[in-house]
Amino acid sequence: MNAFKIGMGYDVHQLKEGYDFWLGGIKLEHEKGAVGHSDADVLIHVICDALLGAANLRDIGYHFSDKDPQFKGIDSKILLKEVMEKIREAGFEVGNIDSTICLQVPKVNPHIPTMKSCLAEVMNIPESSISIKATTTEWLGFVGREEGISAYCVALIYHV
Numbered sequence: 346m347n348a349f350k351i352g353m354g355y356d357v358h359q360l361k362e363g364y365d366f367w368l369g370g371i372k373l374e375h376e377k378g379a380v381g382h383s384d385a386d387v388l389i390h391v392i393c394d395a396l397l398g399a400a401n402l403r404d405i406g407y408h409f410s411d412k413d414p415q416f417k418g419i420d421s422k423i424l425l426k427e428v429m430e431k432i433r434e435a436g437f438e439v440g441n442i443d444s445t446i447c448l449q450v451p452k453v454n455p456h457i458p459t460m461k462s463c464l465a466e467v468m469n470i471p472e473s474s475i476s477i478k479a480t481t482t483e484w485l486g487f488v489g490r491e492e493g494i495s496a497y498c499v500a501l502i503y504h505v
């Protein structure tokens with residue numbers, strides 16, 4: 346039964362002062378930002394990994410190495426667009442994605458509609474196929490100490 350495939354993604358980035366905070370394709374206003382080789386958009390990275398995993402196409406770091414200067418500071422929306430091309434070249438379309446952002450502060454709920462509309466445009470899928478949720482970790486661990494952000498995503502793709 347090859348019609349449907351699922352995949353999951355998990356990623357972590359450090360949060361530090363003096364960095365921009367890109368999340369879900371948009372820039373948030375906060376005293377800290379995410380550190381990475383790219384723009385460190387953790388939500389986009391887990392979506393990429395979930396999609397690549399579902400299609401059995403390795404992971405984001407395999408396709409876009411964090412040692413390659415070509416990807417230094419790159420807008421993760423460009424990476425997501427390329428991942429969508431790989432998924433579609435392999436004969437798949439996206440059913441839906443469901444993601445969770447783990448972040449102590451700031452609250453991201455007010456920004457979720459904008460993230461969804463941005464990602465829907467980049468991925469060329471309906472907003473109704475994109476779920477974004479958020480949770481704190483109740484002040485526990487690296488997320489709770491505001492040292493980092495993590496995210497999870499599952500994706501369902503189907504062969505067209």
Ligand SMILES: Nc1ccn([C@@H]2O[C@H](COP(=O)(O)O)[C@@H](O)[C@H]2O)c(=O)n1
Nearest residue numbers: 448449450451452453454479480481482
């Ligand atoms: N960075 C975050 C974290 C959470 N939320 C929203 O707040 C609700 C309560 O969070 P708990 O960790 O206490 O469960 C959660 O359901 C999210 O809707 C948020 O917007 N931004």
Ligand SMILES: C[C@@]1(CO)OP(=O)(O)OP(=O)(O)OC[C@H]1O
Nearest residue numbers: 381382383385406409410411416
């Ligand atoms: C996106 C890439 C590529 O620039 O860099 P980072 O922003 O460091 O992100 P990460 O999720 O750690 O790894 C994937 C990398 O290949």
